[in-house]
Amino acid sequence: MRSISKHLPHYFVLFGTFLAGILAFSLFSYDRIFQMIVAVAVAASYVAWGIVHHAIHRDLYFSVVVEYLAVATLGLTLVFSLILRT
Amino acid sequence: MKFIHRIVHLLIPRESNNQKAKLLHSSSLTLITLAFVLYQLAITFIPRLGARVLGYAANISPTEVISLTNQERTAVGLLPLEENATLSQAAQAKGVDMLNRGYWAHVDPDGTQPWKFFTDFGYKYRYAGENLARDFSNPTSAVEAWMNSPSHKENILSEKYKEIGVAVVEGSLAGVDTTIIVQFFGTKYVDTIPIAPVAKAQEIKPFPTPVPVPAVLVSPFNITRNASLGIAGVLLAVLVIDGVLVSRRRISRIGGRTFAHVAFLGMIIVIVLLLKAGQII
Numbered sequence: 001m002r003s004i005s006k007h008l009p010h011y012f013v014l015f016g017t018f019l020a021g022i023l024a025f026s027l028f029s030y031d032r033i034f035q036m037i038v039a040v041a042v043a044a045s046y047v048a049w050g051i052v053h054h055a056i057h058r059d060l061y062f063s064v065v066v067e068y069l070a071v072a073t074l075g076l077t078l079v080f081s082l083i084l085r086t
Numbered sequence: 087m088k089f090i091h092r093i094v095h096l097l098i099p100r101e102s103n104n105q106k107a108k109l110l111h112s113s114s115l116t117l118i119t120l121a122f123v124l125y126q127l128a129i130t131f132i133p134r135l136g137a138r139v140l141g142y143a144a145n146i147s148p149t150e151v152i153s154l155t156n157q158e159r160t161a162v163g164l165l166p167l168e169e170n171a172t173l174s175q176a177a178q179a180k181g182v183d184m185l186n187r188g189y190w191a192h193v194d195p196d197g198t199q200p201w202k203f204f205t206d207f208g209y210k211y212r213y214a215g216e217n218l219a220r221d222f223s224n225p226t227s228a229v230e231a232w233m234n235s236p237s238h239k240e241n242i243l244s245e246k247y248k249e250i251g252v253a254v255v256e257g258s259l260a261g262v263d264t265t266i267i268v269q270f271f272g273t274k275y276v277d278t279i280p281i282a283p284v285a286k287a288q289e290i291k292p293f294p295t296p297v298p299v300p301a302v303l304v305s306p307f308n309i310t311r312n313a314s315l316g317i318a319g320v321l322l323a324v325l326v327i328d329g330v331l332v333s334r335r336r337i338s339r340i341g342g343r344t345f346a347h348v349a350f351l352g353m354i355i356v357i358v359l360l361l362k363a364g365q366i367i
Contacts, residue, residue: 030231082307
């Protein structure tokens with residue numbers, strides 16, 4: 001928790017990105033291509049956020065990047081599988 | 087006992103998993119992703135192998151679609167559209183044509199425009215429009231989806247149209263049982279402007295009726311959504327437990343921020359809940 005309060009501006013950026021993603025999905029529910037682009041953009045932003053955040057925090061390692069990539073890929077797979085079935 | 091140890095190893099951070107729940111390791115997450123892709127491939131290809139257990143069943147009445155469309159029009163002060171039997175027949179023919187020839191588009195694979203169905207049934211139009219929807223379980227969600235799309239909404243709320251015809255056809259499209267709604271809008275050509283003479287009056291051909299679809303057991307969208315929610319939910323719970331335990335035990339480890347992962351998965355769950363079955367074009 002101490003880490004969260006210490007890096008509050010970082011988390012504001014992250015939450016802002018996620019909220020923008022949810023809003024885009026909600027507003028453009030009729031446009032599947034746009035939704036796919038939004039999903040990729042949010043997942044890429046999440047990985048980029050992780051890299052920048054850990055670089056600033058001086059604990060950026062290859063395994064950390066792989067972890068963010070693994071979480072982002074899983075999230076993207078879940079969302080894409082549904083978009084392609086809507 | 088061994089089983090319990092394995093579960094604890096998967097879900098709780100401890101020495102055996104390097105102080106991080108095994109389920110949250112990158113290797114486990116990659117395995118879950120691959121398993122989910124395989125699961126998706128299975129539910130995509132099972133119907134093509136002839137096992138008719140997946141698909142969409144709907145009980146949509148064309149009259150209800152027309153009524154909901156007119157409710158949208160009257161709500162903004164427009165006149166309701168009159169139901170036209172010829173347009174409904176043309177819409178039925180378009181729906182059956184899509185099922186029989188296996189396409190899902192306004193323009194057929196030969197490049198024929200949907201307006202051909204209007205003229206085939208003797209409907210001389212001044213204005214014509216088409217909205218298509220598939221895989222909706224009820225008429226309300228289909229009309230809602232059209233109203234959320236600017237181009238479809240434009241058709242529904244256009245002052246140009248005076249008449250409407252709707253058909254609901256059920257059958258197999260690319261191996262998956264589906265329900266298609268075809269909505270035709272039109273205004274007859276009754277102007278005084280002389281029209282080019284028609285070389286030969288086209289005979290209205292009876293169109294084949296779609297083959298009735300047997301009872302559908304499972305919707306591919308719903309099982310995908312439930313699986314997605316299950317995976318994201320379990321990971322979210324494990325992340326929270328992991329985060330709390332690591333924080334309490336003051337464990338220092340190399341890894342991503344648990345809070346960021348929780349927020350990301352939370353967003354994924356919200357998006358999965360926002361996505362609705364059904365396509366419109």
